[in-house]
Amino acid sequence: MTSAEATRLGVLDIGSNSVKLQVIDAGRGLPPLPVRAFKSSVKLAERGNRSGEIRPRALEQLVTAVSEAVCVAKQQDVTEVVSFATEVVRSAPNREEVCTEIRSKTEVNVQVLTGEEEARLGFLAARRWYGWSAARLLHVDLGGGSLQISFGYGDEPDVAVSLPLGVGCWRASSWLMILQPSARSWPCGATWKTACVTSLTASGGKGLRCWPQPAPRRSSNSLACAARRGSTGATSSDIGSSART
Numbered sequence: 001m002t003s004a005e006a007t008r009l010g011v012l013d014i015g016s017n018s019v020k021l022q023v024i025d026a027g028r029g030l031p032p033l034p035v036r037a038f039k040s041s042v043k044l045a046e047r048g049n050r051s052g053e054i055r056p057r058a059l060e061q062l063v064t065a066v067s068e069a070v071c072v073a074k075q076q077d078v079t080e081v082v083s084f085a086t087e088v089v090r091s092a093p094n095r096e097e098v099c100t101e102i103r104s105k106t107e108v109n110v111q112v113l114t115g116e117e118e119a120r121l122g123f124l125a126a127r128r129w130y131g132w133s134a135a136r137l138l139h140v141d142l143g144g145g146s147l148q149i150s151f152g153y154g155d156e157p158d159v160a161v162s163l164p165l166g167v168g169c170w171r172a173s174s175w176l177m178i179l180q181p182s183a184r185s186w187p188c189g190a191t192w193k194t195a196c197v198t199s200l201t202a203s204g205g206k207g208l209r210c211w212p213q214p215a216p217r218r219s220s221n222s223l224a225c226a227a228r229r230g231s232t233g234a235t236s237s238d239i240g241s242s243a244r245t
Contacts, residue, residue, distance in 0.1 A: 005030065010073040012066070012083035014110060016045040016144030016166055019065040023076045038072045040065035044088040045144045045166060054092045059101060066106045084111045086118055087145030087166060115146060115162025123150035123157040142166065 006025040013020045023036040042065050044058055054062070066083075073081050089095050090112045099110045113121070119141070126139040139157075141148040145166040150157040 006033075007080070008035065008076065008078050010069075010076070010078040010081040012069055012073075012081055012108065014062070014066070014083065014085040014089060016086065016088040016146075017041065017043055018144075019062070019069055021069040021072055023073060023078055036072065036076050038069055040068055051093060052088075052091045053094050054089070054098050059098055062098070063102055063105045066102055066108055070106050070108060081108060082111075083108050084113050086113055086143065087115070087162070087164065090114065091145070091164065115148065116160050118146070119148035119150040119160035119162050120157055122148050123152060123160060124155075127152075127155060 005027040007027065009024055009026050011022045011024070013022075019040045019042055021036075021038040022034065023038075024032040024034055026032045042058070042062050044054060044062065070081065085095075085099075089098055089110070092098060095112060099112065102108055102110055119139075122141045123137070123139045126137060127134070130137065136153045137151070139148075139150045143166050145164070147163045147165045148161070149163070150160040152158040
């Protein structure tokens with residue numbers, strides 16, 4: 001990729017646990033080439049209160065992290081910074097104040113993604129990575145403040161939802177108490193992630209099946225579970241998953 005063809009972009013992700021900057025050279029019809037990565041831990045999901053409000057001390061740390069990311073972007077001669085925020089910011093009662101403070105101190109305009117937009121973008125990334133050979137694709141993205149589930153056969157997902165259940169969020173404990181009964185009550189050793197997909201199916205995810213995760217040992221139950229998956233035609237290529245930190 002020549003300098004005439006490429007545009008140097010910075011993608012700034014304000015997540016529940018960290019602020020991450022990815023600098024890339026991008027061009028139409030060409031793969032994005034990574035140039036520089038930067039990450040700063042903020043732990044917003046742990047530093048808010050039970051109402052979800054981002055407290056002044058946490059906001060100060062967030063602004064500092066964004067400022068550091070902007071400095072890195074300038075050092076790399078980035079022409080444009082695209083910034084977005086996810087669950088902890090979008091669910092905060094004071095999210096407008098948070099975005100205004102970031103813009104006034106760093107000149108970064110933060111786009112707050114809806115849960116459905118976040119799930120859709122994750123699916124698009126997985127589809128680009130696995131290609132059409134993956135056929136039907138289930139993408140599960142467990143982050144610090146939410147869980148995104150998307151499913152589809154084509155370029156766009158047929159189903160894209162977000163659940164307020166993340167590894168760094170206090171709300172996860174109440175969800176897990178509901179979604180994780182004793183292992184013996186789950187068929188074929190399925191985990192609580194299966195319950196999320198099952199709940200999605202019950203709530204209107206048309207055509208979405210549940211693929212339980214079998215126990216490590218090849219017990220008779222897990223063999224039966226594998227046989228049932230085989231009867232539905234599901235293979236490992238049907239599923240793409242990722243976890244954010």
